[in-house]
Amino acid sequence: xxxxxxxxxxxxxxxxxxxxxxxxxxxxxxxxxxxxxxxxxxxxxxxxxxxxxxxxxxxxxxxxxxxxxxxxxxxxxxxxxxxxxxxxxxxxxxxxxxxxxxxxxxxxxxxxxxxxxxxxxxxxxxxxxxxxxxxxxxxxxxxxxxxxxxxxxxxxxxxxxxxxxxxxxxxxxxxxxxxxxxxxxxxxxxxxxxxxxxxxxxxxxxxxxxxxxxxxxxxxxxxxxxxxxxxxxxxxxxxxxxxxxxxxxxxxxxxxxxxxxxxxxxxxxxxxxxxxxxxxxxxxxxxxxxxxxxxxxxxxxxxx
Amino acid sequence: xxxxxxxxxxxxxxxxxxxxxxxxxxxxxxxxxxxxxxxxxxxxxxxxxxxxxxxxxxxxxxxxxxxxxxxxxxxxxxxxxxxxxxxxxxxxxxxxxxxxxxxxxxxxxxxxxxxxxxxxxxxxxxxxxxxxxxxxxxxxxxxxxxxxxxxxxxxxxxxxxxxxxxxxxxxxxxxxxxxxxxxxxxxxxxxxxxxxxxxxxxxxxxxxxxxxxxxxxxxxxxxxxxxxxxxxxxxxxxxxxxxxxxxxxxxxxxxxxxxxxxxxxxxxxxxxxxxxxxxxxxxxxxxxxxxxxxxxxxxxxxxx
Numbered sequence: 200x201x202x203x204x205x206x207x208x209x210x211x212x213x214x215x216x217x218x219x220x221x222x223x224x225x226x227x228x229x230x231x232x233x234x235x236x237x238x239x240x241x242x243x244x245x246x247x248x249x250x251x252x253x254x255x256x257x258x259x260x261x262x263x264x265x266x267x268x269x270x271x272x273x274x275x276x277x278x279x280x281x282x283x284x285x286x287x288x289x290x291x292x293x294x295x296x297x298x299x300x301x302x303x304x305x306x307x308x309x310x311x312x313x314x315x316x317x318x319x320x321x322x323x324x325x326x327x328x329x330x331x332x333x334x335x336x337x338x339x340x341x342x343x344x345x346x347x348x349x350x351x352x353x354x355x356x357x358x359x360x361x362x363x364x365x366x367x368x369x370x371x372x373x374x375x376x377x378x379x380x381x382x383x384x385x386x387x388x389x390x391x392x393x394x395x396x397x398x399x400x401x402x403x404x405x406x407x408x409x410x411x412x413x414x415x416x417x418x419x420x421x422x423x424x425x426x427x428x429x430x431x432x433x434x435x436x437x438x439x440x441x442x443x444x445x446x447x448x449x450x451x452x453x454x455x456x457x458x459x460x461x462x463x464x465x466x467x468x469x470x471x472x473x474x475x476x477x478x479x480x481x482x483x484x485x486x487x488x489x490x491x492x493x494x495x496x497x498x499x500x501x502x503x
Numbered sequence: 504x505x506x507x508x509x510x511x512x513x514x515x516x517x518x519x520x521x522x523x524x525x526x527x528x529x530x531x532x533x534x535x536x537x538x539x540x541x542x543x544x545x546x547x548x549x550x551x552x553x554x555x556x557x558x559x560x561x562x563x564x565x566x567x568x569x570x571x572x573x574x575x576x577x578x579x580x581x582x583x584x585x586x587x588x589x590x591x592x593x594x595x596x597x598x599x600x601x602x603x604x605x606x607x608x609x610x611x612x613x614x615x616x617x618x619x620x621x622x623x624x625x626x627x628x629x630x631x632x633x634x635x636x637x638x639x640x641x642x643x644x645x646x647x648x649x650x651x652x653x654x655x656x657x658x659x660x661x662x663x664x665x666x667x668x669x670x671x672x673x674x675x676x677x678x679x680x681x682x683x684x685x686x687x688x689x690x691x692x693x694x695x696x697x698x699x700x701x702x703x704x705x706x707x708x709x710x711x712x713x714x715x716x717x718x719x720x721x722x723x724x725x726x727x728x729x730x731x732x733x734x735x736x737x738x739x740x741x742x743x744x745x746x747x748x749x750x751x752x753x754x755x756x757x758x759x760x761x762x763x764x765x766x767x768x769x770x771x772x773x774x775x776x777x778x779x780x781x782x783x784x785x786x787x788x789x790x791x792x793x794x795x796x797x798x799x800x801x802x803x804x805x806x807x
Binding site for chain 1: 541542543544545546574576577578579580581583584585586587594595597598599600601602604605607608619620623
């Protein structure tokens with residue numbers, strides 16, 4: 200059994216690649232919910248949805264978010280009404296949020312709803328929101344406090360960040376299913392998701408760091424940076440703004456004490472010595488999953 | 504200034520006809536919100552939306568609800584997900600509910616949101632939800648308690664009703680705008696909406712009956728029954744089940760003490776004497792608005 204700490208797109212692609220190498224039923228994703236939001240009365244879980252859609256073969260890989268062949272009837276009309284249309288919700292995608300919001304209102308947990316949607320989409324990988332409690336990743340910026348999606352989508356992460364805070368994290372409880380997935384897996388993988396805003400909200404939940412620290416030799420992390428650049432999103436920029444080294448080495452230090460084996464890209468082979476000196480094992484391969492052959496090779500190294 | 508106590512379709516058609524005869528800016532609809540609901544996290548106001556869409560020329564008059572040329576992308580997908588798809592929400596219609604839900608979450612009142620949507624749709628008639636508080640018309644049936652839409656849409660009003668209750672009505676406050684519309688209008692019209700479930704929830708709000716009683720001679724009501732039959736919906740059946748006379752006379756008695764002038768259909772001309780004996784003035788005309796000429800004639804009688 201393999202458990203993958205997951206953000207959105209990078210994790211989804213790693214999970215898809217891993218699903219090709221082992222029985223998907225042996226894979227569990229413990230997924231960030233720090234960028235979940237309530238908008239128009241709807242509870243939206245971007246990372247969970249990205250993973251579900253990707254594993255169901257429905258994701259729009261060109262756009263990098265949402266569903267393939269999506270239509271925009273509702274958003275176009277909402278725009279015409281003068282509504283908040285900056286967070287683009289496609290028509291089919293909206294059905295997911297309507298379904299989830301209704302089930303939550305009926306008393307279902309986020310864990311239960313995620314599983315229902317997983318089954319409906321024929322996804323075999325177990326998908327677990329890390330917590331059923333509400334947490335919210337927020338940005339203290341030069342222009343004031345912003346919600347995750349305000350920073351990420353509305354402002355296209357083009358504003359200087361002074362700090363990231365995950366409100367609610369200290370008092371939230373990791374779900375019992377997610378905690379079991381962390382403690383019972385033979386290997387815990389940290390996906391190449393944004394360390395600061397996709398993985399750290401998971402790590403901030405009480406008990407998670409302790410579990411990883413205790414079983415550090417079973418923890419494998421894939422670097423989200425290649426030659427100091429994030430393949431998607433603002434990880435590199437955020438690392439710099441928050442005083443970290445925007446390289447694979449900076450990420451290694453950010454996860455200090457939690458990881459036994461690091462997988463870094465060939466472009467960062469010159470960092471092997473420095474990373475090894477941190478007391479971790481290092482594997483060098485391609486970490487860029489755009490090409491299916493590369494993704495496959497990366498999955499094999501993660502499982503190796 | 505004319506104020507119309509309004510349910511959905513029947514009121515919308517009367518308001519449309521009245522708009523053709525006088526300046527729409529002189530018309531105000533005080534609208535029932537007893538069948539408003541929260542579904543999928545969205546606040547839906549069926550009567551307000553029916554009136555807005557009808558006056559904007561967007562209503563689907565064949566279907567009797569919703570928008571013309573509507574599409575069903577979201578509902579089709581929600582259905583495929585196994586969600587609650589019995590309350591059909593079209594794609595364009597959904598934008599209204601997203602807009603409203605977001606604005607309410609931001610702290611706007613239902614009165615404010617209704618006015619914003621009215622302006623966006625170019626509607627000139629003033630539209631006022633009777634209250635900003637939450638009230639809910641519910642049915643005590645042979646099969647237990649049901650919400651309005653459960654009874655009306657899900658069960659197609661095909662279940663025996665023992666009682667109708669408007670929860671929250673006793674403690675709800677009529678909005679100051681709606682109360683001013685009731686007290687300041689030169690004439691108050693009761694639309695040919697369902698007396699028991701569209702108009703009564705308005706009458707149950709503290710102060711409304713008193714205002715109508717005090718100015719009874721200014722109150723004109725249009726009978727919703729023609730020869731004992733409701734043109735749309737279960738008004739006749741409900742009147743019978745709840746022990747009323749399912750004729751125009753039964754409705755006259757239901758509104759006892761509140762109405763100065765009754766407008767009944769030609770088909771009910773034989774009831775003139777009986778109704779007059781209740782101490783009200785009676786006008787006989789066609790009340791069936793399907794034909795535009797008839798609607799126009801009815802509007803002229805209402806204004807006469």
